[in-house]
Amino acid sequence: MEIERKWMVTGWPEGDLPLLFEQNMRQGYISVTPTVRIREEAEINGTTEYILCFKSKGTLARKEIELPIPKDTFDELEDLIGLPLIPKVRRTYQLSDGHRLEVNHVDEGLPSEFWYAEVEFSTEKEALEWNPEDAGVADFLNNEVTRQQGQSMGAYWSVTRMDKPM
Secondary structure (H helix, E strand, C coil): CEEEEEEEECCCCCCCCCEEEEEEEEEEEEEECCEEEEEEEEECCCCEEEEEEEECCCCCEECEEEEECCHHHHHHHHHHHCCCCEEEEEEEEECCCCCEEEEEEECCCCCCCEEEEEEECCCHHHHHHCCHHHHCCCCCCCCECCCCCCCCHHHHHHHHHHCCCC
């Protein structure tokens, strides 16, 4: 189960949040309803993983199944998709309350580029009770879009990749 809240942000957080790691990613969608996604996750100065992911409907909480796949399977699925994958840079920070803040920069340099942040939780109750102010990031996380339709990466894929003429 994936339980997370999401905010639109305008860049990397300022201040002295401890950076845990940074990843370059590329992801594409075989289907957006239901969500079937492939993702390449290359940790800076680390390993690269290839993941096939299935997600149910939902906003705050949804079922998520992630399976590691070999690079050649990823390459075949990327070819099958036949559209440019979405590049993004993710930085993961440690928050003072023990949670992790994932900040993503999507499609850098394109007119559609944007930034978003997520915090994952163990339970829906924890997610609903969590306050960014308690972790010292209220100024950064001030535009929550968790329950807004059309804020998923699958929706972004549909608008920026599938609805474009080839």
